[in-house]
Structures are given as C-alpha cells and as structure tokens.
Amino acid sequence: MTTALRRVLFVIVIIAAWEIISKTDLFPAFMWPPLFIPNVPGGPTVFGTLINGLITGQILNATGVTLGRMLLGFVIAIVLGLTFGYLISRYKWIDDTLGFFVTALQSIPSIVWFPLAIVWFGLGFVSILFIVTIGATWTMTVNSSTGFKNVPSLYINAAKTLGSSGGHLVRNVILPASLPHIISGLRVAWAFAWRAVMAAELLGGSGGLGYLLNVGRSIQSMDLVLAIMIVIGVIGTIMDNQVFLRMERSVARKWGTRT
Structure with a gap:
C-alpha cells in the first residue's frame, strides 16, 4: 500500500x-x-460550506490576504534571520550578546507581542506583519547561526587559498555548506509564522482566514469555523510536504546523506 x-x-x-x-x-x-x-456539524455540511466559500470567493479572497501577509513577513524574517545568524557565527562578542538574547526571545510566543504591536503600530496590517516576522525571525536566526558555525574550516581555508573572500566566500562556500540547517530553519520558521498570522488575524485582522474564523465564532457558524480550519491545515500540509520537505530531501541527496 x-x-x-x-x-x-x-x-x-x-x-x-x-x-x-x-x-x-x-x-x-x-x-x-x-x-x-x-x-x-457533519462532514457534508462543513464541506458544503467550504465549497460554497471557494465558489463565491469568500474563502479564496481571505486565503489570498492571509498568504500575502504571511509571505511578506516570512521574507523579512528570512533576511533578518540569515543576517543575524551570520553575525552571531562570525563574531564572538555578538554571539555572547545578541546570540544569548535571541535564545531568550525564541522562548516567547509571538502572539505575546501583540499588545505591544498595537501600541507601536496600531490595530491593522503593520501589527500583523510584525507578529508574523517576530514569529519566524528568531527560529531562522538560531538555525542559520548553527549552520554557519558548523561549516567545516577546511572548506573556508581552501576557498581562501584559492582567492575567495568577503561576499564571494559567503555566497559560494558558507551558504551552500549551511543549506541543511537553513532549510530546516525555514521549515520550522514557516510553521511558527503560519500560527502567528492566524492568531494575529483572530485578535485584530480583517479580511484574512483568521478574520473569517472570528466571524464564524461570532455568529456561531461552526461549519464555517471548521471549513476555515480545514483550509488552514491543508495549506500548512502542502507547504511542509511539497515545499520544505522536498527541499530538505533534495539537499540531503546532493550531500549524499539520502539516496
């Protein structure tokens, strides 16, 4: 089977x-x-609501809004995480300070930042974007710094002997050698960010899947709530299995750790 x-x-x-x-x-x-x-509600009722929402565009539009927020925050988190991770791996004093601080921040659930986000940015798109970014940045930082630290010194020394340095060394030696850790970081960071965007939209978003969940709760429409939960689960499963897991397997085969 x-x-x-x-x-x-x-x-x-x-x-x-x-x-x-x-x-x-x-x-x-x-x-x-x-x-x-x-x-x-039974399965036919929920799936009927799901299909109707897809046909009318209600669920599709909400999905588009949520994914837009999610992708923007995730890209920002990747840039910040890779930057922080490289600095932590490169400089001991940054590892002792920022590295220690990032470890502490990673233990704080991203939604805990929501009250501060409202005070700083108001209730809206920027607050949600902030929560998503926070949700993914620290995990990305920890995984990327681990990957950068574990690059064999033999690779770096050989590249330097051949004249590589600066950005060329980072792009062609350090980043490729760190890919297994970086992709693992992307996978976990996406999961954290996906949960963060749902929580943020539930509390203060408009137009996204979290907002529709809140609407369903308000009007006691459990079929709508469960239909949105199915969409959230399907998108999360697709991203994990069809994107990040495939990337992990591809890199593992390239490095000879998987056949």
Whole structure:
C-alpha cells in the first residue's frame, strides 16, 4: 500500500468517525460535554460550506490576504534571520550578546507581542506583519547561526587559498555548506509564522482566514469555523510536504546523506 493511499484511507476514516459522532448520541453526557456534540456539524455540511466559500470567493479572497501577509513577513524574517545568524557565527562578542538574547526571545510566543504591536503600530496590517516576522525571525536566526558555525574550516581555508573572500566566500562556500540547517530553519520558521498570522488575524485582522474564523465564532457558524480550519491545515500540509520537505530531501541527496 502506497503512502498516498494510506493517507487517503486515514482521512476517510476520520471523516466517517466525525459524521457518526455528529449524527448520533454516541457518547453519554457524563463522558462528553453535552453541549459539544449537537453543535458539531457533519462532514457534508462543513464541506458544503467550504465549497460554497471557494465558489463565491469568500474563502479564496481571505486565503489570498492571509498568504500575502504571511509571505511578506516570512521574507523579512528570512533576511533578518540569515543576517543575524551570520553575525552571531562570525563574531564572538555578538554571539555572547545578541546570540544569548535571541535564545531568550525564541522562548516567547509571538502572539505575546501583540499588545505591544498595537501600541507601536496600531490595530491593522503593520501589527500583523510584525507578529508574523517576530514569529519566524528568531527560529531562522538560531538555525542559520548553527549552520554557519558548523561549516567545516577546511572548506573556508581552501576557498581562501584559492582567492575567495568577503561576499564571494559567503555566497559560494558558507551558504551552500549551511543549506541543511537553513532549510530546516525555514521549515520550522514557516510553521511558527503560519500560527502567528492566524492568531494575529483572530485578535485584530480583517479580511484574512483568521478574520473569517472570528466571524464564524461570532455568529456561531461552526461549519464555517471548521471549513476555515480545514483550509488552514491543508495549506500548512502542502507547504511542509511539497515545499520544505522536498527541499530538505533534495539537499540531503546532493550531500549524499539520502539516496
């Protein structure tokens, strides 16, 4: 049985169980919150709402808004993370100061910054962008600095002997040798940023998927809430499996650690 078939069958089982739970009094009240099961819409209802939202453009437009915010913040985070990571790996005094500070900042959930973001930037696009950037920057910094530090000195010395230095050395030796760590950092940073943008939009965004989640909660439309959750999960899965995981495997094959 192929991996794809296993996954399809697993999803079918989940949907079937979901439908049974939503349509029957499967769990007695003392085992399950009595108000929960009746309020869970069945699979056909949720998927009907999802398809209708895609056709009318409501969900597609919200997805576009969220991805736009996400990609812009993610690109900024990559630039900042690679820059900070290189400086931390290159200079001991920066590692002792900024490196230590970044480790502390990484432990702070990005959404905790939201009150400060509102004070600094107001409630809107810039605040969400700030939260997304914060969510990805520190993870990117830690992973890239680890990659830069682990570049074999033999590579650097050989390149310098051949006349490489400065930007040429970074582009042609240090960055390629650090790619496994950098791609791992991209994968984790995307996951953190994706969660951050949803949380930020739930609290103060407009027009995105998080905003639609908030609308669904406000009007008690659980079918809309679950439909948006499916979209969020599908996009996250596609990015992880079809983009970052493929990049990791490609680099691993190139470096001879995977066949």
